[in-house]
Amino acid sequence: MIETSKICFLIIGLPRSGTSSISQFLDHLGVYFGDPSHFLDAKKLTHNPMFYELQWVNDINDLVIKALSRPNAKVEDFLPIESDFQRAEIASLRDSLQKQFREEFGDRANVGVKDPRICFTFPLWRAVLTEMGFAVRTVLTLRSSSAILKSNLDLTPVKLSRWQRFHVRHLLALRYFTRDVPVCHFDYDLFMRQPLVYGKEKAAELGLAIPDPAEATRHLSSKHYHHQPDEAGTGDPWVDKIDSDLRAAR
Numbered sequence: 001m002i003e004t005s006k007i008c009f010l011i012i013g014l015p016r017s018g019t020s021s022i023s024q025f026l027d028h029l030g031v032y033f034g035d036p037s038h039f040l041d042a043k044k045l046t047h048n049p050m051f052y053e054l055q056w057v058n059d060i061n062d063l064v065i066k067a068l069s070r071p072n073a074k075v076e077d078f079l080p081i082e083s084d085f086q087r088a089e090i091a092s093l094r095d096s097l098q099k100q101f102r103e104e105f106g107d108r109a110n111v112g113v114k115d116p117r118i119c120f121t122f123p124l125w126r127a128v129l130t131e132m133g134f135a136v137r138t139v140l141t142l143r144s145s146s147a148i149l150k151s152n153l154d155l156t157p158v159k160l161s162r163w164q165r166f167h168v169r170h171l172l173a174l175r176y177f178t179r180d181v182p183v184c185h186f187d188y189d190l191f192m193r194q195p196l197v198y199g200k201e202k203a204a205e206l207g208l209a210i211p212d213p214a215e216a217t218r219h220l221s222s223k224h225y226h227h228q229p230d231e232a233g234t235g236d237p238w239v240d241k242i243d244s245d246l247r248a249a250r
Contacts, residue, residue, distance in 0.1 A: 006133055007109065008134040008136055009112040009137045009206070011023050012115075012122070012138065012141070014141075014170045016152050017116075017141045017142065017143040017188060018186075019116065019141045020053070020114070022141050022186050024052060025216055026208070027112070029209065030209070032108050034054050038055060040053045040054075053114050056100050056104070061115055081176075082177075097125075119177070120173050122138075138183045140184065145240060146229070147227035147228065149164070149167060149235075154226075168238075172242065184206055185247070186202055191220070195213075196213045196214065196217060203216075
């Protein structure tokens with residue numbers, strides 16, 4: 001195995017699962033997520049105070065999903081497989097990804113990239129980052145499935161079945177694409193309940209120093225924690241089983 005001192009933390013998980021709060025925590029521990037002026041605009045997307053999500057990362061992931069989607073397919077039905085990433089239209093994006101990554105992060109050793117779409121584009125990111133000499137650390141954010149569903153429905157009120165499919169395809173994709181790599185499960189609900197204790201535990205698991213746990217978790221606010229965990233699930237027993245199996249690493 002090639003030893004490298006450079007680490008890229010890939011923050012993946014469902015939208016509304018706490019990825020932004022967990023990224024902010026990692027930021028306090030010295031992980032650089034890029035120039036904040038390049039993040040998604042929180043003034044336009046007012047459901048989040050700060051996204052930690054680079055616009056160009058979103059754009060590249062959107063291009064990958066568009067290239068791999070069937071014509072006229074609904075977005076909640078998109079689910080790629082490993083061999084899809086050998087296609088010419090995906091290979092052509094590798095140089096663009098490397099160029100923008102270097103421009104954004106320069107020679108920094110501890111960097112982070114956050115976007116729920118990486119659930120579906122993970123093979124591209126893993127290949128490019130490895131080629132660039134980074135060790136990839138995958139951080140999967142977990143949250144009560146019923147809370148995620150309610151939060152997404154509040155933002156975009158559509159048929160429940162669409163959000164159930166949206167939910168399960170993320171879980172299936174990330175479990176499939178990360179099946180042979182270590183994944184740090186970062187439970188947002190536990191983090192909100194026990195920020196100091198749980199924050200120290202996760203920092204140690206990721207190999208990051210946490211000199212001031214109180215400062216690193218000061219941003220956690222009940223004001224942005226609208227839906228509490230409960231046992232309601234998603235309303236679909238099959239989706240709930242997949243969620244449960246993923247948490248138990250089955």
